[in-house]
Amino acid sequence: MHENLVIVESPAKAKTISDFLGKDFIVKSSFGHIRDLAKDDFGIDLKNNYTPKYIIPQDKKNIVNELKSVASDVKLIWLATDEDREGEAIAWHLAEVLSLSPEKTRRIVFHEITHDAIDHAIQNPRSIDQNLVNAQQARRILDRIVGFELSPVLWRKVKPALSAGRVQSVAVRLLVEREREINNFKATSSYRIIGHFNTAKEEKNHPLQAEYNGRPVSREEVLGLLEKCKNAEYVINELTTKPSKKSPAPPFTTSTLQQEASRKLGFSVSQTMSVAQRLYEAGKITYMRTDSVNLSNTALAAAKKVIETEFGNEYSKTRNFKTKTKGAQEAHEAIRPTFINNRSIAGNRQEQRLYELIWKRTVASQMSEAIIEKTTIDIGVSTLEESFLATGEVIKFEGFLKIYLESTDDEDEEQTRDLLPPLKKGDKLEMEKIIATQKYSQSPPRYTEASLVKKLEELGIGRPSTYAPTISTIQNRGYVIKEDRQGKTRNLTVFTLADNNIKETEKTEITGAEKTKLFPTDIGMLVTDFLVDNFANILDYNFTASVEKEFDKIAEGKLEWTGMIDRFYPSFHSQVVETTRSKSKPTGMRNLGNDPVSGKPVYVKLGPFGPMVQIGEASETEKPKFASLLKNQSMETITLEDALGLFSLPRPLGQFEGQEIIAGIGKFGPYIRHQNKFYSLRKGNDNPFTLGLDDAIALITEKRDQDKKKVIKEFPGDKELQILNGRWGPYIQYKKENFRIPKNVKPEDLTREQCIEIVEKAKEKKRKSG
């Protein structure tokens, strides 16, 4: 029999520490929270001092029963969950559910998984901190109240199955406000002027590029300026050299890992988390849901040793980073390799790349600063007041840059960072050419998943364990869509001065193109406006920060949790009641102008089936004309012209095989119809207004080919059984249900009997698990 039971949150952690504890200890995991508020009703007794009604969710019943039975067999139970608010609550729920008596129960915490740390924890047990538990209960109950009272308002006023909450609604608001900033942004242009100079006198010529220290706006100004440059003299006014330093970024937290994996490896936020989870379970990295930048002493020592042997002593500099994030709870270390001396690992490509990124970031954080010398050369022009500036950077000692440089979100302009030629004050330069290129100012950038996480973290909203799920939720609810958008081309004017001649040329550039960015949808914008209008306090960017302060007071024992909730709930609830009673459904209706044919007004609004435009008003005598918006159109930006275009469908394209092809838009998006068959338009060429006859015919023949390939095998005696080719390869369809084919089987060789056997086996398995 075991003497002791230790309970932690995660099975991987359980496995690791059981190796340290020996045979007197059995270590089990709770798999996170084991109880939650009941879901079928509100889960809180509002009339009885907010008493929570906790239940054990179905998927936790097995583990709870197992823990109960083990707990009854041991002398002492050690609750070793995380030291933060949620961890304390898990410990308390365990004590409650397993009916643990205080005499039999010890609460312990440790911050790193080493023999010493665990020993020390065992020597210094405490009891459950009820204040911390109460802070968690307040947090949980506040979130339930906000979420379960706001969401139904949206069901009634906007659409069923929508949701709102302290975290997700603010995340959407950030996207909506940024989108409007971008829509309202008016680009201005000015000219960037680059001079190309030659330094040659005798032997070797070093070309030198320098930027004019001014940005003229009009073509007249540029031409005047270039005119003055024609016969000017160019002399070096000044040459300054300044030393500077660059320091490494701290080790990874969840949020910074998501950002860098997105920028450097192109991973989505959830992809990063699932790859990290696999690395964690394999014992390759420390825990991946953390807000701490702290490294354990063991890790610091290991990093120092690796750096000194691989790069030399001068590259090593031990640092302790401090967390700056609002509301950080720091129950874990930063994300780092478990064994820092392993520079790479076995695993699939994704695992290797993510591991390598973590390794580099961790090790770089313990390396010396880079020492850089920045040189600026100021080139005077005899006919102008402003001068040309050339900047150069020389790395004198690369330090941490040897392995890692943090990337940034701005796709900023290319900078000249070359080695500068050896020059001195008073040197004369020969002007070879001067190029003035029109440059447009940039709108603020759209958010990526990772940059939205960064922003949420800055605002202290959400936790490492919820960033990825939150990003998924707002997409699943239809508030946000992640996609690419094509840009538009625009013209640029370029003036080149060379050989005393000014030449004007036109260039084009693409602007506004986006790759996997987050865009708010019409519903997302409408819901955000509705919530901001009626629940400004909840949608406030500081709401979380201010309730967190109160949770902290509860945790310190200076505030009573039910009192805190009671100061919030009554007024919030009356806001909900009042909004439900008095506010009409928001439609986002906007007048776009008048229809030139009928003279009637044209509106865009959110209809019962999504965004739509209408011509005329509904009345007893007349029915307005309606049309749905296309997927890539938005209520906020659609023009009268585009709106009127929507009424030109369905549109005949021409004849094919003796019958007309018609283009239109249906329930499932844009389509063409031919011989009573429908074909959905394909991405990239999905505009039914401009689609040509040739494209339509190509689509029809392609689809016919594909349909031929779709059926791999049919069985003459059994019409309900087919082997088909699908998105994930071949599968069996039997009586409208789909079944996988085992990997080692060739689908085309299967007999009817074998198929039925596969079907039966799959059904049997389903019965057992369900």
Place this chain on the structure above:
DNA sequence: CAGTGAGCGAGCTTCCGCTTGACTT
């Protein structure tokens, strides 16, 4: 499955934070 723009009124949807699998047509 490929056009509807309303309101028969049953019963459903939803939050945040802690965890890990099962499984996709």
